[in-house]
Amino acid sequence: MQIKADKSGLRCSASLVTALALGLLTGCASAPKEAAPVAAVCPEGVPSGVRCLRGQDSAGSHYLIAVPAQWTGVLVVHAHGGPVLGEPKMSRADEDIKRWAITLTQGHAWAGSVFRQGGFAVTTAAEDTERVRRIFIDHVAKPRRTLLHGQSWGTMVATRAAELYPQSWEGMLLTSGVVAGPTTYDFRLDLRAIYQYLCNNHPRPNEPQYPLPIGLPVDSKMTNADVLSRADECLGIRRPAAQRTPEQARKLKTIVDVVKIPESSVVGHLTWGTFALQDVVQKNGGVSPLGNDGVRYSGSTDDAALNAGVARFKADPRAVARFAADVDYKGRLVMPVISAHAINDSTVFVEGQDTLRQRMAAAGHGEKLVQAFVDSREHSYWGDAMYPPLFEALLRWVEAGEKPTPGSIAARCKVLRSTAPQECLFLPDYSPRPLATRIAPR
Structure with missing residues (x-):
């Protein structure tokens, strides 16, 4: 179905009508x-x-x-x-x-x-x-x-x-x-979940807990610098490899091997999985279109422990539909x-x-x-x-x-x-x- 509008050249298509039905748009106006x-x-x-x-x-x-x-x-x-x-x-x-x-x-x-x-x-x-x-x-x-x-x-x-x-x-x-x-963005939730399993500082145990697929709570005051600081605390990300502790090196290698990203991009993707995912969720009625329920992670030195320990989340079907x-x-x-x-x-x-x-x-x-x-x-x-x-x-x-x-x-x-x-x-x-x-x- 294709409905032509006026001289502006904007039109409504069947896919746009679907979006309207899902509440994404306010109208297909001329x-x-x-x-x-x-x-x-x-x-x-x-x-x-x-x-x-x-x-x-x-x-x-x-x-x-x-x-x-x-x-x-x-x-x-x-x-x-x-x-x-x-x-x-x-x-x-x-x-x-x-x-x-x-x-x-x-x-x-x-x-x-x-x-x-x-x-x-x-x-x-x-x-x-x-x-x-x-x-x-x-x-x-x-x-x-x-x-x-x-x-x-x-x-x-x-x-x-x-x-x-x-x-x-x-x-x-x-x-x-x-x-x-x-699907492009699924791995950034994987990164958040694996990072939290390894580091447990985003959020910290003494901070309000929230489901990781929402990125951050709406009222959070966290900044990009805070994310970098926490990643450095756990992974030694800002330090030369020779200055990382064996524990930091092990955790960073696990992330690189399982999520399949280079060390240089870990903080960037972690930041995306924090603030951009928060934006996605806010635009989808406060629920997340991303989940990792049933995902089998591989590439670590102990995949059984990793898969048993990583938190699992189900994508909200309504959010999945709205996002798509x-x-x-x-x-x-x-x-x-x-x-x-x-x-x-x-x-x-x-x-x-x-x-x-x-x-x-x-x-x-x-x-x-x-x-x-x-x-x-x-x-x-x-x-x-x-x-x-x-x-x-x-x-x-x-x-x-x-x-x-x-x-x-x-x-x-x-x-x-x-x-x-x-x-x-x-x-x-x-x-x-x-x-x-x-x-x-x-």
């Missing part, structure tokens, strides 16, 4: 005509000769638009990573355009919404992404081609926007993407999609790409997907050499029907970067394993 953006000084890092415009849309989302003087006619609408907790700030768009200035140097226009809500609010972010596209068309120019770019958590937004508004996008690029749906209705996608991506991911990304696991492949194939759109893999540990940005061949390949696929291959993308990178081919990090023969090999299934 939005008022958007005000025109205003000329603004471009943020630092934007190439010279680019025209910048800013505005705030009718839903309250700030946005930034940038158009090169020699515009190719291609518009890239960017869905940023995160999610950023707290009140959205306009400065987020400035950070994004600085990082993705490569889009402008290729001659493409760029438009990015800051999103009206902070934290895990994917469907509304998808609406905001569609809205900034319409603002560009109504008040700036009609693009020759329109591409959607999702980065990290922004791929949740992009895949949601692609299924809600399939006629809006001619091609989609996903980089470092969260493409395995809510807001953030998940079905694989019904009808436009050409290129998804690229670093094979050693410890923020978002590359194994999630297998889920993307399976979902698009199951939805009958497997032929619309090309996956490229990168020999890197980086999550946010792989270097200027890596993105032009991806955008170029996507455009040729959209315009000429020439479907790329991982090999052709890798080869084109070396042609474009002939003076420094070592900067091309594509691995055309790589194939990811299933997500269940990285995150314990449940």
